[in-house]
Amino acid sequence: MANQMASAFVDDAAAEARFLARRRYLAWRRRVLPVVAVLVFLLLWWQAVERFDIKPFIAPSPQAVAAVLYERFGILMDNLLPTAIEAVLGFLLGNFAAISLATVFVYRKTMEEALFPVAVMVNTIPVVAKAPILVLLLGNGMEPKIAIAAIICFFPTLVNMTRGLRDVRNEQLELMRVLSATPREVFFKIRVPNALPYLFSALKIAASTSVIGAIIGEWIGSTRGIGALILQSTFNFDSPLLYATIVVGSTFSALFFGVISLAERRMLRWHVAHSG
Amino acid sequence: MPDISGPDVLGPDTAVSCERVTVRFTTERGTITALDKVDLSIPRGSFLTLLGPSGCGKSTLLRVMADLIEPSAGRISVLGGPPATARLNREIGFVFQDPALLPWRTVLENATLPLEVGGGKALPGARSPQELLALVGLGGWEGAYPHELSGGMRQRVAIARALVSGPRLLLMDEPFGALDEITRDRLNEELLQVWESTGTTIVFVTHSIYEAAFLGQEVLLLAARPGRVRELVPVDLPMPRRLAQRETPEFTALAGHLRRVLETC
Numbered sequence: 001m002a003n004q005m006a007s008a009f010v011d012d013a014a015a016e017a018r019f020l021a022r023r024r025y026l027a028w029r030r031r032v033l034p035v036v037a038v039l040v041f042l043l044l045w046w047q048a049v050e051r052f053d054i055k056p057f058i059a060p061s062p063q064a065v066a067a068v069l070y071e072r073f074g075i076l077m078d079n080l081l082p083t084a085i086e087a088v089l090g091f092l093l094g095n096f097a098a099i100s101l102a103t104v105f106v107y108r109k110t111m112e113e114a115l116f117p118v119a120v121m122v123n124t125i126p127v128v129a130k131a132p133i134l135v136l137l138l139g140n141g142m143e144p145k146i147a148i149a150a151i152i153c154f155f156p157t158l159v160n161m162t163r164g165l166r167d168v169r170n171e172q173l174e175l176m177r178v179l180s181a182t183p184r185e186v187f188f189k190i191r192v193p194n195a196l197p198y199l200f201s202a203l204k205i206a207a208s209t210s211v212i213g214a215i216i217g218e219w220i221g222s223t224r225g226i227g228a229l230i231l232q233s234t235f236n237f238d239s240p241l242l243y244a245t246i247v248v249g250s251t252f253s254a255l256f257f258g259v260i261s262l263a264e265r266r267m268l269r270w271h272v273a274h275s276g
Numbered sequence: 277m278p279d280i281s282g283p284d285v286l287g288p289d290t291a292v293s294c295e296r297v298t299v300r301f302t303t304e305r306g307t308i309t310a311l312d313k314v315d316l317s318i319p320r321g322s323f324l325t326l327l328g329p330s331g332c333g334k335s336t337l338l339r340v341m342a343d344l345i346e347p348s349a350g351r352i353s354v355l356g357g358p359p360a361t362a363r364l365n366r367e368i369g370f371v372f373q374d375p376a377l378l379p380w381r382t383v384l385e386n387a388t389l390p391l392e393v394g395g396g397k398a399l400p401g402a403r404s405p406q407e408l409l410a411l412v413g414l415g416g417w418e419g420a421y422p423h424e425l426s427g428g429m430r431q432r433v434a435i436a437r438a439l440v441s442g443p444r445l446l447l448m449d450e451p452f453g454a455l456d457e458i459t460r461d462r463l464n465e466e467l468l469q470v471w472e473s474t475g476t477t478i479v480f481v482t483h484s485i486y487e488a489a490f491l492g493q494e495v496l497l498l499a500a501r502p503g504r505v506r507e508l509v510p511v512d513l514p515m516p517r518r519l520a521q522r523e524t525p526e527f528t529a530l531a532g533h534l535r536r537v538l539e540t541c
Contacts, residue, residue: 171376178342178370179441180363181393189393193380270380270421 060240068244076229076248083226084252086142086214090149091206091256098154099199102161106191112162123155127213131220145217145225152213153206160202164195197271200264207256215249226252290353291445291477292318292341297350299336299503309502310336313350316496316505318479320444323471325492326481327534329541333503334481338447341479342370355444362445366390366399369438369476371448375430377422383409383433384418390440401442408436411470428459435467439474448480452487461519464490468517485534489513490522495534499541507537 042062048054049061056064069076105112122130131148138144168190176186211226218227226249233242294316301308311333318324326334339345340352343359354362362368377386387405409418412432422430431451438446452460464487471478482488488495489511497506511530513521521527 169374169376171372171374172378174339174344174372175370175376176393177344178363178368179390179393180366180395180397182395185393185395189389190378193378196380268380270423 057237057239060243064240065243065247068240069247072241072244076244079225079229079245080248080252082142082145082222082224083211083214083218083249086145086217086225087149087210087252087256089142090146090213091153091210093146094150094153094210095157095203095206097150098157098202099161102158102165102195105162106165119155119158122151127152127216131216134217135220140221144220145214145222148217149210149213152209156205156209157199157202160198161195164198165191167198168194197268200260200268203260204257204264207260208253211249211253211256289320290317291320291322291355292316292479293353294337294340295351297337297340297347297352299333299340299345300348311340311347312502312504314503314505318477320477321475323468323478323480323491323493325488325495326479326498327483327485327488327495327538328498328503328506329500329538330483331503332498332500332541334498335449336503337498338370338449338479338481341445342368342447366394366397366441367401367444369441369443369446371431371434371438371446371451373450373453375422375427375434377430377433377437379422381422382418383414383420383422383425386422386433387436387440390437399441401444403440403442405436405440408439409433411439411473412436413466426459427455428463431455431463435470439470439476444476446476446478448478450481450483453483460484460487465517465519467491468515472516485531485538486522489527489530489534490517490519497534497537497541506541509534509537 046062049059101115105116127148130151131144134144134147134151138147172190172194173186176190181189214225215227215230218225219231222228226245229245230242230249233239233245294314296313296315297311298309298313299311301310314333314337316337326337328334336345340347341354341359343354343363352359355367359368378389381389384405387409391399391402391405406415406418409415412435414429414432414436417425417429422433425433434451438448452463455463467478467480468491480488480491482491492511495509495511497509498504499506509530513524513526513530
C-alpha cells in the first residue's frame, strides 16, 4: 500500500552535487553582497569628506570614527552597558505584559472591548511626549528608561499575540472538541504554537525599538548611556564620538535582533522551513 | 435541555439512531432549517455514505453525531447513549475535509495528539500511532512535517490520527473532496481495507456519486432546503470491493439510480 512514495528518490550524484553547489553559491552571495555594499558606502563617504574638504565637526571621515571606536572603546562600552540593561529589561517587561494581556483578551472579550481602544490611544502618543511624563513619574534613574522601552515594545506584541492566539483554524478547534480536550490543552497545544510565528514577528520589531526607547529615555535626563553620550558629543561638536556612539548603539540593536532571529529559527523550524 | 437524547431503545446492534432530528440555525438573513425530522438507524460495524447536493445538511448531520452541534429537536443516540457521552469516552473519530494537521508537529506527533489530550483520561482501546501510520501507508514518514507531505498523505495522517483512540464510530466529512481523482480512488480502496481490519462503524459524507456507491453498504440520499432524508439505497456489491467493480453493469445501474434521485433533490 502506497510504498511507491519512497521509490520516487533515485541516486544521481552529479545532479545532487550541482544542486548543493548552487545552494552554497546562493548562501555566499547573501552574505558577501551586503558587505560589499557597506565597503562601497564607506569608500564613497571617505572620498566625499576628502574631496569636498568637509570640516570634521560637520561630518567626520570614516577613519576618524574608527580611531574613536578604538581609542575610546572603554568609554563607549561604559555607556552601552546601562542602555543595554534598560533595553533588555524593557523588552522583557513590555513583552511579558503584552503576552499576558493578549491571553486575557482571547478569553475575556469584555476586557478587549474595554482596554484595546485605550491601548490604541496610548500608542498614538509620541515616545518623545511619553518620555518626560515617565521621568516625572519615575525619577531620574533607570526606571523611566526601562518603562519607555517596555511601552514601545508593548503594542506590536499585544496586537500580534492577540491575533496569533485567536486566528486558529476552526477545524483544529473542532478536532480538539471531538478529542474532548480541556481548555488548558487547547491553549497550550493549539493556541500558543499557532501564535509563535506572530509573536516572533513582533519580538523582532521590539528588539530594535526597545533600544530606541532606552536612548530616547536617556535624552530626557541622564548622564550615562548611549542617549546621553549622543547629546554630549553633539553639544561638544565632537562628531567623531557622535558617529562612533551611533555605531555602537546600532551594533547592539543588530545583535539583539540577531539573537531573537536565532531563537525564532530554533523554535519555529517547521515555520521557517515552509515560509522560505 | 429538552428531550434530545434517550436510552438506546434500538438495542446494542445500533451505532447511531436518530429520531426526528431537527437542526435550525439563526443568522442575520433569518432562520434556516438545516435538518428536518431526520430518522436514521446505523447498524454497528456498517459503512454508510451520506450523499446529497450542497446545503442538504450532510455535514450538519455528521456534526450532530460528533456532538459538535446540538439538535434543536428530536432524539439522537450514539453507541447507546447521548453523543456527548460517546465523545467524552473518546469513542468517536472525526476526519475533516481539511486534514486539520498541526503544522508544528511531525507526522508521528500529529498521530499521537489524541493520546495526549482529554485531561489524562485512560484510553483502553488506544492503538499504536506507529502501527496505524504503517496501516495507512506512511511507514518511514514519522519525522516529516505536514508541509512536506502531499494532500493525499496529509489526509492519511488525519485518518491514522482519527483511529488512534480506537473509536467505535468513525465520522468522515468529505475527507477526499480536495484530492485529485487518482489519489482519491486509491484512498477509497485503502479505506475499505482499514474498515475491514478495524471493524469500526464508518459514516462517510461525500458529494461524489461514485465514491458513495463504491464505499457504502448503504447510501443515504439527502435532499436540500430543508435537509431531509430522501432515500436509503442498499448497495448489493460484494466485499471486498475493488475499483474494477465500478465498471460492472450492477455498479453503473446503481450510480444511474443515485443520479436520477439526486436530480430531484
